[in-house]
Amino acid sequence: MKRFLSAVILISVLHYHTSWSQEAQGVTQDFKASSVNQPGKEFPQVNSQGRVRASIAAPNANKVQLDLGGVKYDMIKNAAGVWTGESAPQDEGFHYYQLNIDGASVPDPGTLYFYGAGRSGSGIEIPASDQDFYALKDVPHGLVSENIYFSKLTNSFRRCFVYTPAGYNENTKNRYPVLYLQHGSFEDETGWSVQGKANLILDNLIASNQAVPMIVVMDNGYAYKKEEGNTANMPAQPVSVFEEVVMTEVIPMIDSKFRTISDRGHRAIAGLSMGANQTMRIAMNNLDKFAYYGGFSGTSNYPSADEIDPAVFLGGKFNDAKAVNKQLKVLWLGLGTKEPNPFPGSIGAFRKMLDKQGIRYVFYESQDTAHEWLTWRRSLYQYAGLLFK
Known part of the structure; x- marks a missing residue:
């Protein structure tokens, strides 16, 4: 009986695969x-x-x-x-x-x-046809460490992941520049080192002398002010304090815990999508602390329009083109050629404003990618190679 049932199942499976192959004509x-x-x-x-x-x-x-x-x-x-x-x-x-x-x-x-x-x-x-730049290779590898800290602003324990380049623990006299790198909406601080392969991208760039050895800090972009009192009186929309967390808690912690070069010329920031919006606000509100900005598939949120008024946009931070050009060593924007709306329109309007103002920037297009991690991996690869040089 068992042999009979096995034979029936085998025949059924073979019939299934035959049917499948017939239906899958044109499928390699x-x-x-x-x-x-x-x-x-x-x-x-x-x-x-x-x-x-x-x-x-x-x-x-x-x-x-x-x-x-x-x-x-x-x-x-x-x-x-x-x-x-x-x-x-x-x-x-x-x-x-x-x-x-x-x-x-x-x-x-x-x-x-x-x-x-x-x-x-x-x-x-x-x-991907160009996956070599984020492949795991036989090169010196850095370390991604989990760093837990207590945030007074959110009244909660938080964490960030920190990449230190190969040789960091051996060359104890060396100090390093820092890139603060943010994820997008509905993702967290694990995104860049897991889906984004940021550590492998940096390992490969540094090993081939295409990037300066640097520390990379990846924090959670969701940070909300802890309201005191009855939870029934909590606001419907929680107040984000992420900018304050970065500036008053994360950066001082990183500078005290790691061997950083803690001046603006050795500090960069970048983010993707939601993170591009957050990091642009952080950078432009703190140009005494940052000299490099990278926006991957995003800039800062603003109403959809063909033209942006630089006197109004982001509190007029781009109104003085001469000052922006002097303060930002690199203003970098990246976008996939298959990105859905509103990203091409909003970034296009932002670029028009920069062009009209005479503000220098670098624009990169990721071919045949949309709002997805290959766009952002490529963006990091291009952006990181320009930093701290």
Whole structure:
């Protein structure tokens, strides 16, 4: 009886794979396990076309879908209760995704988990043609350390991750410039060292003498003032104190705990999306503390308009072009060529204002990427190479 059942299952599986291949005409069958799978997991897989194939055992489910890039792809169940399905070709780089099982969105148990989109969930790497710049190589590697501190402004314990370059612990007389690097909305302080591969980007740049050895500080951009009294009287919109946390708590802590060069000429700041908005405000409100600014897929929030009034925008911080050009050694902007609205429009309007004012800046376009980590990895690679020189 067992042999009979095994034969039936085998025939069903073979029939499933035959049906699958017939339905998958035009799909290149060279799928390989994703580089961010959990150890020993065969799925999810990626092929040379950038398609993602997921698989999960859910024998009692009625409907399972692969939810990737805002599209849900139906998966097919075989006789063994294993659902398999694949996506359309995806852009190169890192993407968040999930599985939808009978209406419930859940992480794929085959992948490592990443914090993004406001949750810990699955991620997939579509191999990029230029992935060499963030690849793990046989070069001297720095250290990413977790630093816990108590914030009086938020009345809570917080943490930041700090990258120190190779040789930091051995060359104890050397001091280093610092880059403060921020994540985007619905992400946290883990984003840049995990999804962003910031440490590997810096390792490779420094090893090839394309960047100056530097310390990189990655803090959590969500910091709210702790209101005293009855929680029922808490404001509907909590008050962000992130700028104050950076300026009065994080920077003094980093300068006291690490061997930094603590003048404005050796301090840079950058961020992506929400982080670009936050860091622009920090930099422009504290030009006595920063000489470098980088905005990846963002600048500072302002009403959508074809023209920006420099006398009004950000309190007039860009109204005196001569002063801005003197104070900022690098004003850097990056954007993916496939970014959705409002990013091309808002950054375009900001650039028009800079051009009209005669303010110097560097603009970089990441080819064929949208509002995603490959855009920001490339941006960091380009930006970091210009710092502290």
